[in-house]
Amino acid sequence: MTRTIRGPHLTRLLGNWHGLPGRRGRMPDYAALAGSVRGLLADGRLPLGVRLPAERELADALRISRTTVSAAYRLLRESGHLTSRRGAGSWTTLPGGFRVAGGGLWEHSDEPDVLNLVHAALAAPPQLLEAAKAAAGQLTRYAGGPGYHPAGIGELRDAVAATYTRRGLPTSAEQIMVTNGVQHALDLVLRLLAPPGAGVLVESPTYPNSLSACIARGARVTTHGVDPATGWDDEQLLGAVRQTRPRLAYLIADFHNPTGHLMPTRLRERLAATAHVAGVDVVVDEAYADLPLTDVEVPPPVAAFDRHARVLSIGGMSKPYWGGLRVGWVRAAAPVVQRLAAVRVGVDLASPVLDQLVAMQLLARTDEIIPLRRAQLRSQRDALVGALRDQLPQWRFVVPEGGLALWVELDAPVSSALARSAEELGVRVAAGPRFGADGTLERFLRLPYTLAAADLVEAVRRLAAARSDLDRGWRPQPATVLVA
Ligand SMILES: Cc1ncc(COP(=O)(O)O)c(C=O)c1O
Numbered sequence: 179m180t181r182t183i184r185g186p187h188l189t190r191l192l193g194n195w196h197g198l199p200g201r202r203g204r205m206p207d208y209a210a211l212a213g214s215v216r217g218l219l220a221d222g223r224l225p226l227g228v229r230l231p232a233e234r235e236l237a238d239a240l241r242i243s244r245t246t247v248s249a250a251y252r253l254l255r256e257s258g259h260l261t262s263r264r265g266a267g268s269w270t271t272l273p274g275g276f277r278v279a280g281g282g283l284w285e286h287s288d289e290p291d292v293l294n295l296v297h298a299a300l301a302a303p304p305q306l307l308e309a310a311k312a313a314a315g316q317l318t319r320y321a322g323g324p325g326y327h328p329a330g331i332g333e334l335r336d337a338v339a340a341t342y343t344r345r346g347l348p349t350s351a352e353q354i355m356v357t358n359g360v361q362h363a364l365d366l367v368l369r370l371l372a373p374p375g376a377g378v379l380v381e382s383p384t385y386p387n388s389l390s391a392c393i394a395r396g397a398r399v400t401t402h403g404v405d406p407a408t409g410w411d412d413e414q415l416l417g418a419v420r421q422t423r424p425r426l427a428y429l430i431a432d433f434h435n436p437t438g439h440l441m442p443t444r445l446r447e448r449l450a451a452t453a454h455v456a457g458v459d460v461v462v463d464e465a466y467a468d469l470p471l472t473d474v475e476v477p478p479p480v481a482a483f484d485r486h487a488r489v490l491s492i493g494g495m496s497k498p499y500w501g502g503l504r505v506g507w508v509r510a511a512a513p514v515v516q517r518l519a520a521v522r523v524g525v526d527l528a529s530p531v532l533d534q535l536v537a538m539q540l541l542a543r544t545d546e547i548i549p550l551r552r553a554q555l556r557s558q559r560d561a562l563v564g565a566l567r568d569q570l571p572q573w574r575f576v577v578p579e580g581g582l583a584l585w586v587e588l589d590a591p592v593s594s595a596l597a598r599s600a601e602e603l604g605v606r607v608a609a610g611p612r613f614g615a616d617g618t619l620e621r622f623l624r625l626p627y628t629l630a631a632a633d634l635v636e637a638v639r640r641l642a643a644a645r646s647d648l649d650r651g652w653r654p655q656p657a658t659v660l661v662a
Contacts, residue, residue, distance in 0.1 A: 181225070181227065181228045181229065181400065181417075181418055181421045181422050182228070182229040182231075182267075182421060183224070183228050183229070183230060183231065183414070183417075184231055184239075184417075185231040185235040185236050185238060185239030185240075186239055187411070187413060187414055187417075188224075188230065188231055188236060188239065189236075189239040189240055190411070191218055191223055191224060191403075191411075192211075192214050192218070192240070195210060195211060195214035195240075196210050196211070206249075207246045207250075208245075208246045208247075208248075208249035208250040208253065209250070209253065211240075211242075211246065211247070211250035212250040212251075212253040212254050212257075212259075215230075215250070215254055215259065215260075215270075216254070216257065216259055218403075219259055219270055219272065219618060220618050220619070220620060220621065221403075221406075221618065221619060221621055221622070222382035222383055222401070222403055222613075222614040222618045222619045223382075223403040223405055224270060224403060225270065225382060225400065225401040225402060225403055225418075226270050226271060226272060226401065226618075227269055227270060227271070227400060228269065228270050229267045229268065229269050230251070230260065230267070230268050230269070230270065232267070233247040233248050233251060234247075251268055254268075255268075257273060258271060258272065258273030259271060259272065259273065272618070291604055292604050292605070292606050293604060293605045293606070293629065293633050293636060293637040293640070294606045294629075295605065295606060295607045295608075295625055295626055295629065295637055296606050296607065296608045297501075297626065297628065298435065298436075298497075298581075298582040298583045298624070298626035298628055299496065299497065299501045299582070299626075299628055300497075300500070300551065300554075300555075300582070300628050301500075302499075302500040302502060303499060303500065303540075303547050303550070303551065305540065305546070305547055306499075306500060306536075306540070308539075309536050309539035309540050309543070310536050310539075312539050313532060313535035313536040313538070313539050314532065314535075316535050317532055317535065320531045320535075325528075325531050326527055326528045327356075327528050327529070327531070327534075328355075328519040328520075328522050328523055328527060328528050329354070329355045329515060329516075329518075329519040330354065330356025330357075330507070330528075330529060330534060331356070331531060331534050331535075332351060334356055334505075334534045334535075334537055334538050334541075335351035335352075335354040335355075335356060336351045337538055337541045337542075338354045338356070338507050338509075338541075339351050339353060339354050339509075341541070342354075342479065342491070342509055345467070345476075345478055345482075346478035346479070346482050347478055347479050347481055347482040347491075347509075349509060350512075352512040352515060353509055353510060353511065353512055353515060354507055354508070354515065355507060355508045355510070355515045355518050355519055355522075356505065356506075356507050356529050356534060357492075357494070357505075357506045357507055357508060357522075357529065358504045358505070358506065358526065358529050359494055359496055359501070359504045359505065359506040360463060360465045360492050360493060360496060360506040361387055361388075361391065361506075362504075362506060362526075363492040363493075363494065363506045363507060363508045364388055364391050364428070364461065364463070364492055365391050365394075365395070365525075366508065366518050366521055366522055366525070367426075367461050367490055367492065367508060367518070368391060368392065368395040368397065368426070369395065369521050370514075370517055370518055370521050371425065371426055371459050372392075372395060372397050372425045372426045373396075373425075374395065374396030374397075375396060375398060376424070376425035376426065377397070377398045377399075377400060377422060377423070377424035377425055377426075378392045378398065378399055378400070378424055378425065378426045378427070378428060379399075379400050379401070379402060379418055379419065379422060379424040379426070379427040379428070379458075380392065380399055380400075380401055380402070380427075380428045380429075381401065381402050381403075381404045381410075381428075381429060381430065381434065382401035382402065382403050382404065382613075382614040382618070382619075383404065383436050383437065383585070383610070383613035383614045383619055383622070384401075384428075384430065384435070384613060384614070385430060385435045385436075385463070385613070386608070386612045386613055388428055388463070392428070397426075400418070400422055401614070402414065402415050402418045404434060404437050404439060405437075406437055406575075406576065406585055406587055406622065407576055409434070409437065409439035409440075409441070410439070410441060410445060412444070412445050412448065415445070415449070416448055416449065416452045419449070419452050419453060419456050419458050420452060420456050423456050423457065423458060424458055425458070425459065426458065426459050426461060427453065427458055427459070427460045427461070428460075428461045428463065429441070429449075429460065429461070429462055429463070429480075430462075430463045430465070430466075431446065431462050431463075431464070431479075431480055432464050432465075432466050432467040432476060432580070432581075433466035433467075433469060433470070433578060433579070433580035433581030433582075434581070435463075435465070435581065435582075435583065436583055436585045436613050436624040437576075437578075437585045438576065438578025438579070438580065438581045438583065438584070438585060439578070440470075440474065440476065440477075440579060440580065441477070441480070442477065443477040443478070446477055446478070446479075446480045446482075446483050447483045449480060449483075450480055450481075450483040450484040450485075450488065450489055451483070453484075453488045453489065454484070454485070454486045454488050458488070459488055459490065460480065460484075460488060460489045460490070461489075461490050461491075461492060462479065462480045462481065462489060462490070462491050462492070463492050463493075464479060464491055464492065464493040465492075465493060465494060465496065465497045466497050466580060466581045466582065467479070467493060468497070468498040468548055469497060469498055469551070469555065469580050469581055469582065470552070470579060470580040471552055471555055471556045471559060471578070471579060471580050471581075472579045472580070474579040474580065476580070479491050479509075481509065487510070487511040487514065490508055490509065490510040490514065491508070491509040491510075492506065492507070492508050492509075493506065493507055493509070494506025494507060495537050495540065497582060498547075498548060498551060499537075499540050499547065503533055503536060503537055503540075504529075504533060505529065505533055505534060505536075505537040555582065555627060555628075557631060558627040558628070558629070558630070558631050559577070559578075559584070559627040561627070561631035561632075561634050561635055562584060562625060562627045562631075562634045562635075562638065563575075563577055563584070564635075565634060565635045565638035565639070566584075566586070566625075566638055568638075569638050569639060569641075569642040570638065570641065570642050570645065572589040573586050573587065573588055573589060574586070574587045575587060582626050582627065582628050583624050583625060583626040583627065583628075584624070584625045584626075584627065585622060585623075585624055586622065586623045586624070586625055587621055587622055588621050588622065588623060588645075590621070591620035591621045592620065592648055593609040593610040593611065593619070593620045593621065593622060593623050594609040594610075594611060594620060595648055596609070596623065596644055596645060596648060597609040597623075599645075599647050599648055600640060600641055600644040602644070603640040603643055603644050604640060605637045605640045605641060605644070607623060607624070607625065607641070608623075608624050609623060610622030610623055610624070625637075
């Protein structure tokens with residue numbers, strides 16, 4: 179089913195379209211309107227493949243003449259941003275027929291001279307070594323058996339269930355399946371619930387490796403735009419769920435990667451209800467749920483508002499503790515967990531017992547470890563924010579209340595060129611387009627604050643130099659080490 183954006187919604191997205199500060203002198207209204215629609219598409223705020231309002235409807239909503247809208251649509255068709263069929267409507271497209279990016283975010287990180295801002299991930303906490311030693315001492319309790327636990331060892335399932343109960347979602351061990359990280363959790367859920375060709379709704383921007391997972395499973399990806407300044411638009415998101423009826427919606431509700439937004443309680447509630455009515459399963463990625471950096475109150479998980487087993491939560495140890503552990507989980511209804519475990523047997527059988535015991539040890543020390551992680555992240559975030567305001571004041575961003583990264587709006591759509599130019603100066607960054615559909619998000623850059631403060635300040639100094647290189651007409655080499 180095709181997705182339609184109604185006149186009032188598009189009007190809201192367009193905002194002050196004919197009074198923009200950058201508006202060029204006497205540009206006619208139709209050209210300004212077309213330019214604003216192109217800008218929304220390029221920034222991922224207006225998804226691809228969406229049917230725009232009929233000309234008259236948009237003219238009424240914007241209080242302009244239908245002729246102006248007609249001319250704007252014609253301009254958009256000419257530039258390849260709109261495809262129309264008589265009697266059926268007009269859909270958003272990109273010139274050249276770009277498709278959703280399938281390349282994930284990964285690259286080698288063993289070059290000592292490169293300041294690597296591609297990963298939003300912290301080094302291990304100092305407690306890791308003690309946790310590993312204590313876990314090794316406990317291995318004998320399992321060594322007498324075969325060691326295969328497709329849903330995870332019981333004590334870790336218990337410990338993870340207790341974290342959900344503490345967050346306001348009563349949970350038992352049977353509702354938890356331990357996985358090898360959050361990425362693995364998503365892949366297993368896709369294998370179980372989204373057969374090849376099934377529709378999967380994701381946010382734009384989103385976490386690149388989730389896009390890779392969807393594409394690897396042959397999903398038909400559609401997007402919902404998350405506004406860099408304001409986050410989700412309730413009506414648009416719920417409308418997208420109702421209208422496209424994807425098989426699955428994948429959302430990052432807690433300190434969204436990359437924008438950092440926290441989904442409000444009201445939308446969590448409505449999302450669970452809408453998913454039920456539309457018959458859509460929702461996978462909520464909670465990788466960052468433990469990392470608020472202010473005293474913002476983190477709402478209960480989306481699944482706490484779900485009465486019909488439509489919402490699955492995925493989370494893990496990687497962001498609050500350490501990615502090298504490769505321990506994550508799925509929280510779902512007990513029968514779904516059993517089916518996931520059956521799927522998993524055909525993939526990797528089970529997670530390593532030793533790593534699960536290490537995770538247990540770290541979870542037992544949550545109250546000691548997490549406050550220190552938050553304090554560290556807060557001061558690194560503030561160092562990054564300070565350096566950006568000082569050196570690149572023309573870049574804009576919302577300081578996130580949690581998570582690991584800033585989503586920065588650049589002063590021009592130069593993110594990929596800037597990433598290449600920065601690479602020459604020893605800074606590696608993930609350009610905006612990696613977080614969305616090909617050809618969009620060129621105006622954005624994700625900057626994690628997971629390096630030490632001094633490194634972040636130096637990275638910003640080099641980024642500022644790379645930015646002025648671009649202005650001086652320097653052309654980066656096409657070859658890049660960043661692996662998609
Ligand atoms: C939203 C989100 N989900 C999942 C992951 C991957 O987590 P894991 O390392 O546990 O597989 C990341 C890592 O960046 C992420 O940002």
